[in-house]
Amino acid sequence: MIRKSWFIAISGMFLIFSLASVGAVEIEYWQYTYKSRVEAIDKLIESFQAANPGITVKHTNFPYADYRKKVAIAVSAGDGPDIVQLYYGWLNDYRDSGLIQPLPKDAFPHDEIEDEFFGIVKSMKVKGEYWGLPTAVRSLALFYNKDLFSEAGISGPPETLDEFVATAKRLTKKDNAGNYLQIGFAVDTDGQDHHWWREVLNRLYGGKPYSSDGKKIAYNSSSGSQALKFVTDLEKTHQVGSNGFMNRGQDAFKAGKAGMVIDGSFRISTFNKQKDLNFGITELPGHNGNRFNFSSYWVNGISTKAKGEKYDAAVKFLKHLTSQNAMQIWLDTVGELPAKPKIALVDKNKKHPQFGPFIRGLAYANATSFIAEKPQRQSFIDAYDMVVLKDMSPSEALSKVAKKEQEVLDEFFEN
Amino acid sequence: MRPGIPGCSLSDKKMLSRFLERQTIGQKQALTAWLFLLIPILFYVIIRFYPTFEAFFVSTLKWNLLGKQKFIGFKNYIKLFEDEEFWLVLINTFKYALIGVPISLLFSFLIAYYLNEITFGHETIRALYFIPFLTTAVAMAWVWRWLYQPVPIGYFNIILSWFGIAQQPFLKSLDQALYSIMAPAVWAGLGFQIIIYLAGIRAIPQSHFEASSIDGAGRIQVLREIILPALRPTILFLVVISTIGFLRIFDQVYSMSADSAGGPLNSTKPLVLMIYEAAFDEFKMGYAAALTVVLFLILLVISLLQLSLMRRWTR
Structure with a gap:
């Protein structure tokens, strides 16, 4: 009798845990350590989690010097981030090595990207697919x-x-x-x-x-x-x-x-x-x-590790990171320029004594x-x-x- | 009574004790020694030797750490021997060793020789020489990097300007950069070498010196006929150790050359830095492994040569 009740109790606990894990998806976000960038992402995670209960984002960051190595090694070992921040200049390398997957066309329609983002972002389109999108440009x-x-x-x-x-x-x-x-x-x-x-x-x-x-x-x-x-x-x-x-x-x-x-x-x-x-x-x-x-920028890409519900959550978070709101937070916190002309090229920003020259420069940047x-x-x-x-x-x-x-x-x- | 062996069944115990009974004392001692050695041997085989052999295998691959491994035979080695940069880097590496080793051994011997003769402040001075050896190479290299700057901040150039000597470019010069990086490496190694020399000099029996003074030998004669011959094993040990050290120089170059690239124009780049760049900047693991194998062979040949010389010389 005692054995039977133990069995029921244990299987009940398993059931509860597995239900809980269905409810909550945890995705991992990686970037390099830079105080204002870390603060900005923390703010964005907070607002994202408030809007999407059931998804938690784990934010990991470490020094720039080791960044590329660690990402490469972790993802190739099936570990590491679901969403990863990478320098646009590394895209080909990452893509070629199978570290990142293309962005889904339904969530990120190409005409919308080409319409809304600065022209330089086109270099993220390789083999007919977009592989990453920036929050900010430099x-x-x-x-x-x-x-x-x-x-x-x-x-x-x-x-x-x-x-x-x-x-x-x-x-x-x-x-x-x-x-x-x-x-x-x-x-x-x-x-x-x-x-x-x-x-x-x-x-x-x-x-x-x-x-x-x-x-x-x-x-x-x-x-x-x-x-x-x-x-x-x-x-x-x-x-x-x-x-x-x-x-x-x-x-x-x-x-x-x-x-x-x-x-x-x-x-x-x-x-x-x-x-x-x-x-x-x-x-x-x-x-x-x-x-x-x-012009240069860091993009957010979805790693090949993200699958199933983690993939869906990653797409949602990427949407959030490339939203108008996120770009303004990024400009205010980090001092990097919004990646969409509609937000960047407003008079307030263009005439800003410090950001202004950079923003005006974006218009003729390669x-x-x-x-x-x-x-x-x-x-x-x-x-x-x-x-x-x-x-x-x-x-x-x-x-x-x-x-x-x-x-x-x-x-x-x-x- | 033979001690029981826990965890063995009775028949096992009997077999083992019978086995042990048949051994001589010498054999038993050897067995015990091997048992104790087993752990370090296993450690070395797994942690040291296995990766070394793996490196030989990787050197025949085209592999970027992430993608598929592609077997390409000896192509990495062929590419390496055709690479102009490799030969320049190899020459740099030997420059570090061939110039750095004699200079550092000479300086440390002179310091140790004279330090041995003084008693006042002996320990303080010895400690002062030893401190750089304890300091992190990176921190030290950065301080030296600042010392080499042009006039408003660089102390070396400020000192030169006191004597009306023209400014030197040091790290920015194709001819001077390598020696400018070698200097802190020599300086940092002095402490260790001085301690070893001092120990060697102190180990010479006092009776040798007494006998020589009775025979009326001068300072030079004592140095040439007693100290130097007695120091042969010490000198050879230091030659081997510091040759390997200079052939593997990395920290100083990584910290002192602009952008850690072994520049200007690769004039300061040693082999280890080239390996590091190939592996962790360009992710050419196969090429990096091929370079590692070359470095391994160089170190092996030089060490074996020096060891055989040592045997002949100290006999």
Whole structure:
């Protein structure tokens, strides 16, 4: 008798637990640790769970340095996130490796995406499917130190490349031995300058970085050389700064030792925190009446691990992450720009003294279809060093790095 | 009475005790030793040797850690030998070892030799030399990275400017960067080497020194005829250890070169960093494994050579 009642009690408990697990779905969200991004996602999870009882979202984050490795290893082991945040430049890699699955067309109709999001998001469409969508986008702008400008008697930030060089020259200070005390422009090949050269300067000189299908390198041209000459001349000929002065461009600017630096909107909060740094932000300088910008973004994708009810919950959460409301929260919390022009390009945002130049830049921005960001960035770093340290001509340097980068592209497209 | 063996049935116990009875004492001791060694051996086989053999296997694959593994034979090795970067990196690696080892051994010997002669402050100075060895390589490398900066912040360049010497680019130069990174590696290793040298010098019987002073030997003679020959095993041990250390240099380069890329233009990149990049930046596991196998073979050959030299030299 006793055995029988035990049996009933235990099976009853099993029944209750299994019913409970039918009611509640837990999905996992992964991103890298960055205080304001973590806060923003926590806010979004809270509002999502309030609207969708029965779904809980577990938020996991860890340092950027390990991010890509951990995601790759976890998902391939059948573990890890249901929804994952990834840099748009990694998409091909993730897709190719079977880490993420396409977004369902009924929940995310293609014409709606193409209608509502900024044009750059089109690079998330591969083989007729969308694989991820961003909450926010980033672009570049020119940060300038207002105090150093007024000290040098410069009335306003430069509008063209020629004005840019002239301004940088006036902002540069050296001691008697020729050592920099203050640099006009903080060249930093480790920072954002490779984007500036690839997507902005190349186009300003009439070229483009890659062929339209992204399979062939196109910067290995006279316009590409002109663009590289422009950047390297800042250090070599005009001597308005040296690469890595005070370690990183943003450090030199923060310390008030650099007149100008090019960086993304995510740097605004860093510079705002710096006491005594009186800075302004303006659009990147143009050339011959043209302007270009570089845009990048992080997207949310559904991992191949998500199946069944977890998949449905993941789709719902992704909807929530790409909603108008989420984009405003992201802008207010993180300082990154809404991914939909309808929200981004409102007067309030366009005229914002700090976000404004970035948002205006989005209108003429291009995103690079990276295969692998690191080796592709290395091309610029190496080409710069070849010209500045080895005295190579820009065209020779470019043909060297282009050969190597083309191998990376070839290897990818072969598969 | 033979001790009972728990967990065995009676017949098992009988068989085991009969087996043990037949063994000589020597055999029993050997058996006990093997039993105790079993755990570390198992550990080594599973944790160390198995992955090593796995690396040989992976080096014949094309595999990005996530997708399917594709067998491609020796293609990774062929690609490697055709890769210009590989040869540059190999030369860099040997530069670290061939220049770093003699310099560090010479410095540490000189310091140990003179440190041995003083008693006042001996322990304090010894501790000061040892501290860098205890410090995290990454933290130290970052401090040195700042020391190498140009004038407003970099102390080395500030000191040079006091003497009217021109600014040096250090880490930004193709010719100087490798040596600039080698310097903190040498410096950090000194403490350990000094301690080993000191122990070696102290272990020389006092009677040797007394006999030499009776014979009227000078300082140089004592050094050449007594100290150096007696230190042979110590020197060879340090050569082997620090050669392996320099051939595997990584932390310093990773922390001190811009973007951790072993630049400028790969001029400071050692083999281990190239392996790391191939495996964890580009996810070319097969290529990385092939590089690892090459490094393994290099270390193996060099260690065996040094060990055989050691045997001949210390005989």
